[in-house]
Amino acid sequence: MRFTPxxxxxxxLALQAEVRAFLAEELPPGSxxxxxxxxxxxxxxxxxxxxxxxxxxxxxxxEWGGHARTxxxxxxxxxEMLRWGAPVGYxxxxxxxxxxxxxxxxxxxxxxxxxxxxCAGELGFSIGMSEPDSGSDLASVSTRADRDDxxxxxxxxxxxxxxxxTNDWFICLLRTTPLEEGGNKREGLSQVLIDIHNTPGLELxxxxxxxGEHHFNEVSFTDVFVPDENVVGQAGMGWNQNTTEMAYExxxxxxxxxxxxxxxxxxxxxxxxxxxxxxxxLFGELTARWWGIRNLSxxxxxxxxxxxxPSVESSLVxxxxxxxxxxLIEKLVExxxxxxxxxxxxxxxxxxSQCVLTxxxxxxxxxxxxxxxxxASKGLQGLPA
Amino acid sequence: MSELETVDPLITETxxxxxGELCTHEAIQAAExxxxxPEIWAxxxxxxxPWISLPEAAGGSGGTLLDALEVLRxxxxxxxxxxxxxxxxxxxxLLTSGGLELPEGIVTVASDHSLTIGDAGKVSGTASxxxxxxxxxxxxxxxxxxxxxxxxxxxxxxxxxxxxxxxxDTLTFDATAADVAxxxxxxxxxxxxxxxxxxxxxxxxxxIEKMSQLTVxxxxxxxxxxxxxxxxxAVQAHLVWAAQDAALGRMAAxxxxxxxxxxxxRFEIAAAKLNCNQAATRATKACHQAHGAMGMTQEYxxxxxxxRLWTWRTxxxxxxxxxxxxxxxxxxxxxxxxxxxxxxxxxx
Numbered sequence: 001m002r003f004t005p006x007x008x009x010x011x012x013l014a015l016q017a018e019v020r021a022f023l024a025e026e027l028p029p030g031s032x033x034x035x036x037x038x039x040x041x042x043x044x045x046x047x048x049x050x051x052x053x054x055x056x057x058x059x060x061x062x063e064w065g066g067h068a069r070t071x072x073x074x075x076x077x078x079x080e081m082l083r084w085g086a087p088v089g090y091x092x093x094x095x096x097x098x099x100x101x102x103x104x105x106x107x108x109x110x111x112x113x114x115x116x117x118x119c120a121g122e123l124g125f126s127i128g129m130s131e132p133d134s135g136s137d138l139a140s141v142s143t144r145a146d147r148d149d150x151x152x153x154x155x156x157x158x159x160x161x162x163x164x165x166t167n168d169w170f171i172c173l174l175r176t177t178p179l180e181e182g183g184n185k186r187e188g189l190s191q192v193l194i195d196i197h198n199t200p201g202l203e204l205x206x207x208x209x210x211x212g213e214h215h216f217n218e219v220s221f222t223d224v225f226v227p228d229e230n231v232v233g234q235a236g237m238g239w240n241q242n243t244t245e246m247a248y249e250x251x252x253x254x255x256x257x258x259x260x261x262x263x264x265x266x267x268x269x270x271x272x273x274x275x276x277x278x279x280x281x282l283f284g285e286l287t288a289r290w291w292g293i294r295n296l297s298x299x300x301x302x303x304x305x306x307x308x309x310p311s312v313e314s315s316l317v318x319x320x321x322x323x324x325x326x327x328l329i330e331k332l333v334e335x336x337x338x339x340x341x342x343x344x345x346x347x348x349x350x351x352x353s354q355c356v357l358t359x360x361x362x363x364x365x366x367x368x369x370x371x372x373x374x375x376a377s378k379g380l381q382g383l384p385a
Numbered sequence: 386m387s388e389l390e391t392v393d394p395l396i397t398e399t400x401x402x403x404x405g406e407l408c409t410h411e412a413i414q415a416a417e418x419x420x421x422x423p424e425i426w427a428x429x430x431x432x433x434x435p436w437i438s439l440p441e442a443a444g445g446s447g448g449t450l451l452d453a454l455e456v457l458r459x460x461x462x463x464x465x466x467x468x469x470x471x472x473x474x475x476x477x478x479l480l481t482s483g484g485l486e487l488p489e490g491i492v493t494v495a496s497d498h499s500l501t502i503g504d505a506g507k508v509s510g511t512a513s514x515x516x517x518x519x520x521x522x523x524x525x526x527x528x529x530x531x532x533x534x535x536x537x538x539x540x541x542x543x544x545x546x547x548x549x550x551x552x553x554d555t556l557t558f559d560a561t562a563a564d565v566a567x568x569x570x571x572x573x574x575x576x577x578x579x580x581x582x583x584x585x586x587x588x589x590x591x592x593i594e595k596m597s598q599l600t601v602x603x604x605x606x607x608x609x610x611x612x613x614x615x616x617x618x619a620v621q622a623h624l625v626w627a628a629q630d631a632a633l634g635r636m637a638a639x640x641x642x643x644x645x646x647x648x649x650x651r652f653e654i655a656a657a658k659l660n661c662n663q664a665a666t667r668a669t670k671a672c673h674q675a676h677g678a679m680g681m682t683q684e685y686x687x688x689x690x691x692x693r694l695w696t697w698r699t700x701x702x703x704x705x706x707x708x709x710x711x712x713x714x715x716x717x718x719x720x721x722x723x724x725x726x727x728x729x730x731x732x733x
Contacts, residue, residue, distance in 0.1 A: 001628070001632070003635070003636050005636060005643055007643070008728075029721070080724075260724070264720050267715070268719075271719060277705075279712065280709040281708040281712055284708030284712030285663075285708045287715040287727060288656035288657075288659040288708070289660065290727050291637075291653075291656045291660075291727050291730070292636060292656065292660040293633070295636050313632075319625060370618070372625075373622050374618065374621065377621035380628050381605060
């Protein structure tokens, strides 16, 4: 394990400047309600504008509508969008992981069907992993697919599915070979693509978030037919593919920038006042920590561009980054020390209220920190994951 | 990608081998008991390492600041009980910057002092917490726009020790004749404080990494309930947290080194010291907890690293001081400038 310091090249700095100019023009401060990092609003028009700039599907090949850019280029665009609180929600999952999975494991027909639309910012994806009895123990999924003419018949239920009601398609991990007594549960799983809104037998319903918001869904399948052409990669190899997919989720700016728009707004609302030692210490600590974590996270993107698979490094960064997000939210609450409301006139207080309500999810989504520690610690000890 | 200046691998290799041979658990302990380690220093000086980054024309060994920081990282990694930073990139830097003579022996540096330079270059006053004051040939300091080199032989020395067990002495001078020169622009107490902080983060990055590695191997060997304790999730959490802080500390130190090598680098040094101070706090806690009672004994080497980290954590600025400094930089950058400060640092 080695994180090597790196700096942005002149071209990369030019891209950063371009993204900043775009955001200052499109979403000047005060003109929009910023999101909390990756918990961003869905705005199809904004996704389309980003796609027109070539900032969606950046790392995908040009023949499928992508831009063959580096992981670092994507990092630069993503960090700016997230820290700005830009509404990147609609294309977020497709851009971060599903496009990459289809490109890596799918066939040309699937690439042609999905990637150009993803790169155009016109296709939103949800992720079908968790089930009522399968969370951290993901290989225990019991949604099953039985062989049928030209495809599979799917039965089961996926839960906590983020934004299935606003997205278009669904990449779903399910069991295509029944698990035998004492068999290896990592075998016989497959990844399939399902149209959320045009599939007979698929039912969608909200699982209200703790504050009543509609974010999570329950997606149930009753004799849903999935044609063979919607199976990604090799049937039965879904576990390995899914593990690769999870690696795309880890260690990026989405895992440490969630409270940034909140902090920026605090600085905006205290501007012009004399900051006491307590405020200076708070701003100093968070600025320094973000500087340090960003350097680690950026070095992971460089490793990916060098053709490496830094799964231990990215797990370490994600565990550290999300834990810091939660710690920082606690510090901000202690700093403000007054009654919070989502209806406050102060944007900072509205954002902080939202941080408090959604914060516990930061160390859970995309793999709990307990699971990440297990992955990372095996890597540290040189054991297989 | 943007190529950062690299360190000659021969420096890393040679310093690693040298310290690996010399800085055994027993030798580090003996240095603590005796208050100095003349054999280790002699072997280190033989290689010219103490004077890396000081110009050859001034009696230094040449090389870059990054080379010097790499040696200091390995000083931290091996808990080498020697005043490497003081003789080279701190004290030696002050002396050569003013054109003063670089002695053959150990140079130490006063960062906390009431020293004054009187008529005819006579130095009076007290310097506290001076690293290896008792073993040094000269004490370097900066005051009133001048850099000075005072012979330590003329000082009254009160021997004290840091939490690490290493010497931090009080030196008092009474009208001692010193070599004095005008301090060039940019050489003052503040620049010494930043440079001192940079020396400490380099060593801290090395020490946290070593402590983290030590903890992985100990918890794989130590068996309880019939299996290595590293198999327990509660213990694994400590391994992961220590590894994170090792990565964060070293990354912060090396990033600050590059920034200081290329330009001003003050934001990066401040941010690095703050990160390393806090990483040291968390990592010493995690590593000690994972070691249990064994880590509390003198016979097991964990304390060589943890006690040094507790010492370096408060030298050249503790957490409160540096957090206020970085906080002031953030406030000055303002809401629109905060992220550019995080990504661009001193250059922003």
